Amino acid sequence: MSDKTKNIDQILSFCKEAAFDLQFTEAAKCKAAEENRVLIGYMPIYFPRELVHAMNGLAVGIMGSGDRKQIVKGDAYYQSYICHMPRGLIEMALDGHFDEMDGFLFPSICDVIRNLSGMFQILGKGKFAKYLDYPQDFNRETGGVFYRNELKIIIDHITKINGVKLDKDRLNESIKLQNLNRRMLNEIYDIRQQFPWRLSAVELYHLQRAGIVIPVEQHNNMLHDVLDYIREDVGTPMDKIKVVVSGSFCEQPPIGLIRSIEQAGCYIVDDDFLIGSRWIEGQIDDQSDDPLTALANAYVDMSTFSSSVYDVNNHKGIRLAALAKKRKADGIIFAAPSFCDPALLDRPILQKDCEERDIRYISIKFSENTGQFKVIKEQVGAFSDSIKLWDEPVTV
């Protein structure tokens, strides 16, 4: 085994551990390393981590308990017809998993996450629990100004905790680091589009998910090494179709589901599993005299598409089809969590958009703690076979 391979194995092994560490050990270490460092937990989908970084903090992505924790208390807080993720988050909150966190952010995704912010307020978790109301008006002077003010509220919360005031140069520096992070992640996706066997979807998932619970500098070093590794001709290609997976942007699919899709004859060449890490499509101005406005403008000008974002002026179905085309995908797998309003309400719209463009698709549902994948594997396998055996290659 070469040194490079050994290093990649170590990185992926670390990421596998960190990604699902429900004690947030790495984040806690980061906090302990410096006085007045804060940990701010954020829920899916997107939060500009650079803001917390610039204020001597670490923004920690909280993506749910997945299939790693038995839910007992959480079920007493939610009816059976509400998705699984918030009950896992409540369970974790009550069991002390978030005790190191100084504050919590609940970006606007849906009514469940919105109301969860109030539940954290009532439970008294953290020094603040804020619902982050992303603007649905994508005009800089309207939605941009409103969003900038939302960010200022978060800044004030952090300053109250650690006394750190936002500094223009530090924020520019943090933006630069996060720009690099996004650029490298996108490059990994670009390489995988052509050579998906060089890094499996599960490995990429671990790599990405670990990145939201550790400092960006540490993650950037890892991404650099992984890129260095997959730029070379490694691994063995298999006869699989290429797919884009859409609809898993909030409650995360269990690793078993991602693995099942790949084992059933598909290479996942793009997805929205942890789309927050690539939310901004492009580089945010890191030389600005007003970097806070730069962050706000980036959101209104350069956001990706998502079911949580109002799309009448920029239909997400068209953007999803364009992504599938860009990735040269053979089809799309709509994989939504059960009871996920945004993804499931969008599904008929997106399916129609696919039909109008002759894009092949299938739809599945899951919960973050789903443990049986046989049916999904058969469904995905049939989808893959039908494309491989009966379709002309590349239909998008």
Next chain:
Amino acid sequence: MAQEVTKEKSMLLQKKMIGGLFDELAHVKESGKKVVYTFVPGNLSELIRAFDMLPVYPEINALQSGMKKRSGGFIKEAEKLGHSEDVCTYVKCDVGMFLNGNKGPADTQIPPPDLLLLSYTGCFTFMKWFETLDRIYPGVEVAMLHTPYQEDGKITPEMRAYMVKQLKEEVIPKMEKVSGKKFDEAKLKENLQHSADAEDYLVQIFESAKHKPSPIDGYFAGVYYIGPVNIGFRGTPEATEYYKQLLIEIKERIRLGKGPVTPEGEMKKERFRLVVEGPPNWTNFREFWKMFYDLGVVIVASSYTKVGGVFDLGFRHNPEKPLESLSDYCMTVYTNHNLPQRIDLLSKYIKEYQADGFLVNSIKSCNSFSAGQLMMMRTLEERLEVPVGFIESDLVDPRYFSFSNIKNRLDSFFQMLEQRKIILNQKTPVA
């Protein structure tokens, strides 16, 4: 219980108003009036009326389809098209109604929209619903008004400024474009004054339930009382007249010591007073109500009747600050309140209306209400030591109304209330 109720003057007034609106909608081709589709929470009735346009409320159509037993079929039609069984049944009912020719609850044609006014207030599904409508009616002008959530339990100047700017730069220009009329601020102010007058009456109507016995049911009858303000008559003199008349009738009931009017006549004996959280079930509305009035249970206050505005906390439309006032209105509707605010409001109701218990009707497909209700229930129980009950149903999907399950739970809850009354009476020292 007495036989079928004799309709009071206010009921006839409301019937005439609503019938007239649907009739007007059916004849827009002749009248040339423009049609605005919008939602109840955070509706801009006064502004729509200022442009002489007519409102259509898809969720009102859905609930009325539910009451007329049509929603089940509509929902199945939508599900055949790929709409998930997990999501809001109002949306699916609306899609199904469209697929069936868009005949409204009054059996008259609902015209297609000239403007889709998405007042995105307190419910995420509204946004997805209008994205769906945008595809159903391609090319129709869409105006988006994003109402910030009261995440910190207050309205900040920045939130208000964001709203006013959207009204000025997004909503009003699109209304001008669609209606072909210039914005007339004087007309808006006049409408806002009518609203404020109607809201004064509406508050007195709901607060009449503080009397013992309560002269009204603040939930089952309450949904009729909020009809005019939630279906597009806010801002009209007709609405003010309706509420004035209704208040006269209620005052007379108080004077005579009468209880609420139910579909089977007057409720004779008030046994228990409840506060209810959550929307009602519409597919079996009368059966549902009957489970309460048959046993002398009156709902003295409810959160659902505040989805179109929590006027009892003091908000009134203000003609002096028209756009700011419309903004504040949107931000103060019940579902735009954060969870602690909702709990405070319910707590206030339980205390001020001297409720014997608190009941949650949890709606399967309405997360804006349902997510967090179990915590609300637990918090209120701890804070006030009030008995709490919990039932589940759905808005307009008849598959999720289980009569016996609900009846069993309610009967147990009422027995608990009875026992508690006995115990409390035993503890009360004799003077």
